[in-house]
Amino acid sequence: MEKHMAVCPYCGAGCKLNLIVEDGMVIGAEGLDGVTNEGELCLKGLSGFDFINDTKILTPRILHPMIRREKGGELERVSWDEALDFTAKKLTEIKEKYGPDSIMLTGSSRGPGNEANYVMQKFTRACVGTNNIDNCARTCHGPSVIGLMDTVGSGAMSVSIPNMENADLILLFGYNPSASHPIVARRIVKAKEKGAKIIVVDPRAIETARIADLYIQINNGCNLAFMNAFANAIVSENLHDIPFIEAHTTGFDEWWNTIKNYTPESVADICGCSAEDIRKAARMYAKAPNSIIGWGMGVTQQCQGVKTVHQIAAIACITNQIGRDNAGLAPVRGQNNVQGSCDMGMWPSWFPGYQKVEDPANREKFEKAWGLPAGSLPAKPGFKLTDLPHGVKEGKIKAFYNFGEDPLQTEPDSNDMRETLENLELLISQDIFMTQTTALADVVFPGTSWGEHDGVFSASDRTFQRFTAAVPPKGECKHDWQIFSELSTRMGYPMHYEDTKEIWDEVRSLCPNFYGATYEKMDGAGHAQWPVPTLDCPGTPTLYKGGQFTTPDKKARLLAHDFIEPTEMPDDSYPLVLCTVREVGHYSCRSMTGNCKVLAMLADEPGYVHMNPADAKTRNIKDDDLVWVSSRRGKVITRACLDERINKGAVYMTYQWWIGKCNDLTMHATDPLSGTPEDKYSACEVQNIEDQVWAERHMQSLYTALKDRLAAEAAPQNIVPASEAQ
């Protein structure tokens, strides 16, 4: 039996663990004493390892490169040389015919790690010659990144996860840590036991609401109105810190000019709560010695996500609840390495280390480091991930290189997304599983899985941690950074790296804030929290100490905006609000966790639509019944869970299910400032099904057909190419 150190690949908490290996198979996981998890793991960390072994519970792993010689043809297994030559030729043709900006790429915020992503963006910028690279932060915490950059200068958590348990007050706004990050929820339970006050503001009575000192049940889609009123209450009751505002912020008067109109009384109807509760929460938050605001997708997946983040940050600034170890901002990241993708410049306007592509000095620096002629790096920010559907419709995007994501599962309006992917001239999918997206690809590159490669992840609180390979790569799987390097070399920009350390050292040399995060510092259960500018810097758990913001003038910019209603309000045909949420035992598109024995057994298709018993009763729906959920985009079958914790008039579906697929129903409307979809608010209706046995069989047949289709799509990989047959 061997043990190999790793970092859990299932959320931004960054839990250190050992993978236990016997006879080349990963057979278990155990917690290690990492900085955020202190030896604890949640069910995903504990039971989420056996997908590596290719269990084929949900869909098979991809072990050999495959191509479709003609659009719409069958996949065919070929040698790596042939697959890479084919792809290089196709990409080069598209680049020459339509220009480099017709090629779009997306990084992977999941298992691959920072090094693979760095090499991918280098390939994108230096070889393809475009800034069309993005990552799944676009669909999740993109508004937090953008909003916080605007207001306080850095798009990450200002506090660290361990320090959350020492706060005097934690306000959770649109964030359900028990499902999203159990190991962060653990810190909140500990904070409560140490005497912290907890406030929860959420339309659902989430787990934390049970232990909250104040729980405010708000209407869906009222965030900015609520936060404006919260800020109004602080100032009108003189709870703001005037000396701090004068010394460390700009724009207060103009900000107040908007905020003064939002008295709690004036928005109580919009928010569905009492004005007094808003005032009470504001008082508790402002008066506590150290308060932290935690928020999640409830804030960001809305049409006013960025604007709400501006307001949350402004509230922390005007009350001086920021810049201390136990006071600040906590947008806790969803995917395990979505912080890392942003760190590595998988973003259409940034090089690695948040260095703007529009700044000529930055381009010059990267041109020099990457051995490029002066003026060759593109200056124009590229497309966002959510530009893909209309980019393809308008003929601007011709090729899409999908790296370890499954947009057909995780992006809104999947029927539209399918059409988008089918209309591309070239779809490349580099993944470990035959996902629904990979099944449409013209080129399938098998990357190595988490557990088969080394690297560094960035946890949600800016903590770099190393993970290592536990087992050798299966089949012909190659490390992701090798695939990018070999493709780049074929396309005329040679790249070669020996190992991930060589790549990481290049990242460090180009990103001043990461320079001190050496592999040595991150040995074993070690970590390095950025900014870590020098080799002897121990890392920086807390940002903005002493009110020193990282904006150009070191001051926070207070920004206020008026509230507008969500895009698609419920009406007679679709009277319920659909809000998409997260399954605790599954992760992202579920290709990994759905192939783990224990996790697949604990929760399987079609998932649940959670609804208030009153809404179920009027529709003649019983607990555990299969039901139809429909919207203007589509109709899916799922199972009803009658749940008194759910507010009336709204229903909640987790986005992990391939049959009970909520993204067949969601709408592609985005926040204009970030391009983030409004997944938290669309109109739907739920209908009962009379014949439940028929429904059970129908659901099962859909699931079986989908699994069969994916297995069939992957099957050509078992046919050895004639050239290798002898």
Place this chain on the structure above:
Amino acid sequence: MNTFIAIEPDRCIGCGTCLAACSYGHRMAGLQAEPRLALTITPQVTAALTCHQCEGAPCLAVCPVDAIRRTDDAVIVNEQTCIGCKLCAVVCPFGAIHPSGTSTAGVAGISYPTPTQPKSTSPLLAWNIGVYVCAVKCDLCSTLGPDEEPHCVEACPTKALFVRDATTLTGNRKDKMIAAVAANQIMMDRSTNLKEG
């Protein structure tokens, strides 16, 4: 006296890590992979509940084939002897016993289940084609060594689960009585508006 697993609901976050650890541990011991704990959720409470290992265990008393026996600590089902009659599940006052079987469907992705009733059917009445069921219940991880904690207690990330036996309970009762005096006074202030409702 009986030893059992108790839960502190204010620490439980409903994540189900205990269920995962229970399933894995029992599967590795060659037993049914079905979790022995049940996550119970009401507006006010979230708690993983399991068997109390009752001293006068009614499940043991009614078993027609003596598949249930008592060890020093726990009341244990012999999954091989059990005939799946479900009497024990009917008489259990805590709903802590239910039937479970290993389906042959889904093995290696070659065959699939054919549902024959709605999911809302009581587990005592539900059946699946080709699946032979037996009773499953918490056995305090009887296959572990004497110094090892049950899988769920070990795995709980918020340390909400405790093994309660003679020693822990004696000490605890005194602490509790002292704490109760104080708690009575602060209870209204400490409680959430959810609990008040």
